[in-house]
Amino acid sequence: MMLTRFVRAQLAVFAVLAIVGMALVGVDYVKVPAALGIGNYTVTLNLPASGGLYRFSNVTYRGINVGQVSAVSVVPDGVRATLRLRSSTKIPRSVQVRVRSMSAIGEQYVDLLPSSTAGPYLHDGEVLTVPATALPTAIGPLLDRAQTLLDSVPQDRLREVIDESFRAFGGQAPAMSKLLDSTVSFVNQTSDAAEPTRDLVQRLGPLLDDQAVTSSEIRTWVSGLADITGQVQAADPHVQSLLQSGPATAQSAQDLLAQVQPTLPVLLKNLTSVGQVLLTYNPAIEQIMLLLPPLEAAQTTVVQTGAPDGAAAVDFVMEANDPAACTTGYLPASARRSPTDFSIPDTPSDLYCKVPRDSKFAVRGSRNLPCLAVPGKRAPTPQECASDKPYTAAGTNAPDEIDPAPAVGTTGYNPADGTYVGPDGKTYRVDTPPDGRAPAWPSLLTK
Numbered sequence: 001m002m003l004t005r006f007v008r009a010q011l012a013v014f015a016v017l018a019i020v021g022m023a024l025v026g027v028d029y030v031k032v033p034a035a036l037g038i039g040n041y042t043v044t045l046n047l048p049a050s051g052g053l054y055r056f057s058n059v060t061y062r063g064i065n066v067g068q069v070s071a072v073s074v075v076p077d078g079v080r081a082t083l084r085l086r087s088s089t090k091i092p093r094s095v096q097v098r099v100r101s102m103s104a105i106g107e108q109y110v111d112l113l114p115s116s117t118a119g120p121y122l123h124d125g126e127v128l129t130v131p132a133t134a135l136p137t138a139i140g141p142l143l144d145r146a147q148t149l150l151d152s153v154p155q156d157r158l159r160e161v162i163d164e165s166f167r168a169f170g171g172q173a174p175a176m177s178k179l180l181d182s183t184v185s186f187v188n189q190t191s192d193a194a195e196p197t198r199d200l201v202q203r204l205g206p207l208l209d210d211q212a213v214t215s216s217e218i219r220t221w222v223s224g225l226a227d228i229t230g231q232v233q234a235a236d237p238h239v240q241s242l243l244q245s246g247p248a249t250a251q252s253a254q255d256l257l258a259q260v261q262p263t264l265p266v267l268l269k270n271l272t273s274v275g276q277v278l279l280t281y282n283p284a285i286e287q288i289m290l291l292l293p294p295l296e297a298a299q300t301t302v303v304q305t306g307a308p309d310g311a312a313a314v315d316f317v318m319e320a321n322d323p324a325a326c327t328t329g330y331l332p333a334s335a336r337r338s339p340t341d342f343s344i345p346d347t348p349s350d351l352y353c354k355v356p357r358d359s360k361f362a363v364r365g366s367r368n369l370p371c372l373a374v375p376g377k378r379a380p381t382p383q384e385c386a387s388d389k390p391y392t393a394a395g396t397n398a399p400d401e402i403d404p405a406p407a408v409g410t411t412g413y414n415p416a417d418g419t420y421v422g423p424d425g426k427t428y429r430v431d432t433p434p435d436g437r438a439p440a441w442p443s444l445l446t447k
Contacts, residue, residue: 039088040067041124045081045110051099051135052108059083061091061112069110083110090121097128101136108136131194280382283372326361328395329354352380354394361397 067085371385
C-alpha cells in the first residue's frame, strides 16, 4: 500500500508529538530524572517516631515545596526517613526540622525552618536528627482521650454540660481566638525550652516522693476540699450574687487604689523603718501580747462588783520629788526654752538619764532597757546593744552637778504705771509685749 507524502507527513508529526508528550509525562509527572537521581540529592532524617510521616510526603523550605519523602523505615532506635531534595535549592545545614500536619486526616509533611541563610549547606548523604518535640501530636491518642472524657460524663448530665458550655463560650469567639493564639505561642515557647523542662521534670522526683509519703494528708485535704465545694454548691445563689456584684466592688477597689496611688508608695516607704523597729523589738511585742490578756482580766477585779454604783477599789498615792527628777544627760538649764515658745527645735537623739544603772533615779529609764538581741545586757539604744563597749554614766545626778538656771534678780516697780528698772539700768513695764508697743485698751478686757 502506497502512502502519499501528505499521510507520511501526518504520521511523522504524530510520532514527534507522541515522543514529546511521553518525554513531558516522564519528566514532569513520572519524574524519571528524579528517580534516576538527576538534579537532586538525598538527606536522611532520624526521628524518635514517624509522627504520621509517610512515603511521598512533601518537604517544604520557607513554605515552598523542595522535595519529597522517598522512604520511611523502622530502625532499632526509632524511624529513619529519606528525603529527596532538589539540588537547585541551597538549604543551610543549621536548619530546624519539624514534622507538621496539614489537616486532621493525617496529611503530614516535613518543614525545614532556617535560622540563617549562611552556609555550610546540606549535601548528598547528610544526616539530620529530629527531636521528639518537633513531632505533631498523634490524633489517635487524642481522640481516645476525648472519648474517655465523654464517657466519664454521665449521659443524663451531658446535655446540661453542653448547655452550660454554650452559655459560657457563646459569643466569645474573639476572646477564644485570642486565647488559642496565646496557647499556641505558649506551646511554641515551651517547645523551645524542652531541655530546661526535661531537667525540671527530672528534679521533681524528690518532690513527688515527698508527695507519696504524705498521700494520707493529701487525701484528707482533698476530702476537706470536697466538703468546701459542697458548701459552695449549696450556697450557689449567694455565690452568683457575689459574682454579679463583684465587678462593681472590684471597680470601687480600683478607684480607691488610684486615689491612694500617689501617697501609698510614700506610706509603704515610711513603714519600712517602722517594720525594722518592730522586727528588732519582736520578742518584746510577743511578750506584751502574752501579758495583755491576763492583765485585762486582772483589771476587772478592781471594780467592786458588790457596790451598787459599780465603784472601783483603787488607792492613789501622790509622791513629789521622791526621788528627785533626773537632769544628768539632758540639756542644761541654760539651754531650756521658755514655756511660751511653741516652735519645734532640733534636739540631740541621745537625751536620757545617764546615771549609773543601780542609781535610784529613773530606774525604768532608757539606760535599763533590755537588749532583745543580746540576752542579759541592757542599753538605751540598739546600737549600744550591739556594741562591745560597756555602759558609761555621765554623772550621779548630784545637786552640785545640776547646771543652775540663770540668776534671778529682784527690783521694785511703780504700781501706778507698772514700770520697773531692770538689771541693765533700763526702764520696763510689766505688761509690755515683745514688740515694745503699749497694749490697746480692748486687750485689757480680754486678758
